[in-house]
Amino acid sequence: MTPLVSFDRVTLGYGRRTVLSDLSFDIPEGDFLGLVGPNGAGKTTILNALLGTLAPRAGTISRAAGLRFGYVPQSDRVDYGFPLPVIDVVLMGRYDRIGLGRRPGRADRERAHAALEHVGLAQLAQRPITTLSGGQKQRMLIARALVGEPSLLVLDEPTTGMDLVATAQILGLVRSLHENDGLTVLMVSHALNEVANYVERIALVVEGGFRIGTVAEIFTERTLTEMYGIDVDVDSLNGHRVVVVRREQPPGPAPEPDRPTGEGAHHA
Amino acid sequence: MLEAVLLFREALYGTLLIALTCGLLGVYVVLRRIVFVGAALAELSSMGVALGLWLSGFGWAAGVATHPLLLSVIVTLAGVLFFALGGERSRIPPDAVIGVVYAAAGALGILLIAKAVAGEAHDIFLSGNILGITRFDTLTLLAVCLPVLLIHAGFYKEFLFVSFDPQTAATLGYRVNAWNLFLYFTIGVVIAFAMQFAGVMLVFNFLVLPAVAGLLLGNGMKSTFAWASATALAAAAVGFTLSIPFDLPTSPTIIAVSASLTLLAWLARRLRIVPAT
Numbered sequence: 068m069t070p071l072v073s074f075d076r077v078t079l080g081y082g083r084r085t086v087l088s089d090l091s092f093d094i095p096e097g098d099f100l101g102l103v104g105p106n107g108a109g110k111t112t113i114l115n116a117l118l119g120t121l122a123p124r125a126g127t128i129s130r131a132a133g134l135r136f137g138y139v140p141q142s143d144r145v146d147y148g149f150p151l152p153v154i155d156v157v158l159m160g161r162y163d164r165i166g167l168g169r170r171p172g173r174a175d176r177e178r179a180h181a182a183l184e185h186v187g188l189a190q191l192a193q194r195p196i197t198t199l200s201g202g203q204k205q206r207m208l209i210a211r212a213l214v215g216e217p218s219l220l221v222l223d224e225p226t227t228g229m230d231l232v233a234t235a236q237i238l239g240l241v242r243s244l245h246e247n248d249g250l251t252v253l254m255v256s257h258a259l260n261e262v263a264n265y266v267e268r269i270a271l272v273v274e275g276g277f278r279i280g281t282v283a284e285i286f287t288e289r290t291l292t293e294m295y296g297i298d299v300d301v302d303s304l305n306g307h308r309v310v311v312v313r314r315e316q317p318p319g320p321a322p323e324p325d326r327p328t329g330e331g332a333h334h335a
Numbered sequence: 336m337l338e339a340v341l342l343f344r345e346a347l348y349g350t351l352l353i354a355l356t357c358g359l360l361g362v363y364v365v366l367r368r369i370v371f372v373g374a375a376l377a378e379l380s381s382m383g384v385a386l387g388l389w390l391s392g393f394g395w396a397a398g399v400a401t402h403p404l405l406l407s408v409i410v411t412l413a414g415v416l417f418f419a420l421g422g423e424r425s426r427i428p429p430d431a432v433i434g435v436v437y438a439a440a441g442a443l444g445i446l447l448i449a450k451a452v453a454g455e456a457h458d459i460f461l462s463g464n465i466l467g468i469t470r471f472d473t474l475t476l477l478a479v480c481l482p483v484l485l486i487h488a489g490f491y492k493e494f495l496f497v498s499f500d501p502q503t504a505a506t507l508g509y510r511v512n513a514w515n516l517f518l519y520f521t522i523g524v525v526i527a528f529a530m531q532f533a534g535v536m537l538v539f540n541f542l543v544l545p546a547v548a549g550l551l552l553g554n555g556m557k558s559t560f561a562w563a564s565a566t567a568l569a570a571a572a573v574g575f576t577l578s579i580p581f582d583l584p585t586s587p588t589i590i591a592v593s594a595s596l597t598l599l600a601w602l603a604r605r606l607r608i609v610p611a612t
Binding site (some may be wrong): 145 | 366489490492493496499502503505506507508509512524550553555556558559
């Protein structure tokens with residue numbers, strides 16, 4: 068299958084500084100890829116190169132003919148001080164299709180309403196964007212990405228600053244778009260535990276190092292310890308993958324396990 | 336009172352035109368948080384005039400002295416290029432860069448005028464000479480403002496998108512730098528021309544206060560533009576009309592009315608006379 072995007076021995080950087088070099092990977096159609104790494108490791112650099120806003124210093128980035136990105140920026144990169152209703156923001160996803168100097172038509176509005184319905188915001192179409200919660204803002208931006216009928220949905224840190232419930236809802240929505248609508252998805256995040264339980268493949272970028280594979284291949288103690296440079300434990304909790312930094316045990320006898328106490332505790 | 340105002344009707348038309356155009360462009364200026372770019376461009380514009388007058392004293396640029404607009408437009412557009420494309424390249428915070436340009440251009444303009452043989456009193460560049468607007472001046476302003484307003488009507492969604500979310504606009508193929516430059520260019524040209532008649536203070540007022548009132552009263556972009564232009568026109572008409580019979584300086588009177596209208600808009604929002612957003 069022809070990949071939607073292909074990096075072939077790509078070197079990336081800014082000014083005189085090289086951030087990543089000799090980077091090679093593909094994003095095939097139907098993929099659900101998580102681009103994961105700590106802040107400052109180079110995720111945004113890869114993202115900018117993928118989106119075409121940063122030219123590679125060396126190597127080639129190929130994009131499939133007619134590829135359309137549905138880009139969901141980090142929420143704080145959008146200026147919510149603008150007096151715009153939700154529907155007008157969603158319509159922006161069709162601006163390039165509408166054409167220069169032309170206004171959105173009825174068909175564009177219908178698509179925008181359908182996209183809002185798809186993300187569960189149909190009732191908020193006329194609501195000013197300043198009044199939305201963090202999760203609603205993110206849904207609105209996803210609707211805007213969808214209304215442009217993208218071939219690759221790209222989300223940049225979609226859950227930053229959200230509480231547990233909103234995070235689960237957004238990640239569930241993205242997984243549903245992939246599984247039910249067949250969308251190819253690239254999700255950029257620093258939260259390895261979140262991403263690992265939703266995506267199918269992980270691209271791990273840490274301080275100039277890069278590794279890509281299935282979640283099972285990447286999410287191992289050996290790989291993560293090697294990449295992050297610290298000892299980690301990988302475990303499974305009710306079917307969820309969890310990685311934690313290994314805590315050094317103080318010398319002496321092992322502590323006794325915690326005993327449940329107080330109301331509601333069950334005693335043997 | 337009306338007769339006295341009608342004596343200056345050409346000046347009133349010119350003032351209304353400046354008010355309308357700056358009031359509408361001001362919505363972008365305020366929303367994009369480039370209020371002081373507007374002030375710095377106005378100072379650069381006045382410095383351009385001063386430069387032309389100063390150079391003419393040496394026998395250079397004699398033609399420019401009779402048409403100080405030309406150097407003013409050139410210097411303002413140089414400022415437009417600097418501000419539109421220089422965004423994140425410096426270690427110095429952008430607002431500090433704007434402050435440097437504002438202070439340097441303002442001082443240099445006054446120094447050049449002080450030493451210009453063909454110079455006029457420098458305060459004309461601060462307070463303007465709005466009552467001196469002739470029919471020819473109004474037509475000149477119309478020739479500048481009308482195309483700018485048409486450009487903004489035609490490319491509304493493009494200017495909106497690159498202002499609201501430039502990163503996403505870039506992923507959809509928009510040349511964000513070019514659109515930003517175009518937007519700044521329209522603002523710069525209007526400032527350069529309006530400055531000749533209205534002065535730094537009044538132009539800055541029309542770029543900021545009506546837009547603030549529009550944002551307080553409007554619930555969407557269209558209503559914000561509508562309220563901003565209505566506030567600018569009302570301030571210009573009322574301030575102009577009051578200044579003549581009461582023998583008040585026109586520009587400060589217009590600014591005082593603008594400030595009063597903005598205060599009323601704030602009160603209307605606080606008292607929930609207009610729905611909160």
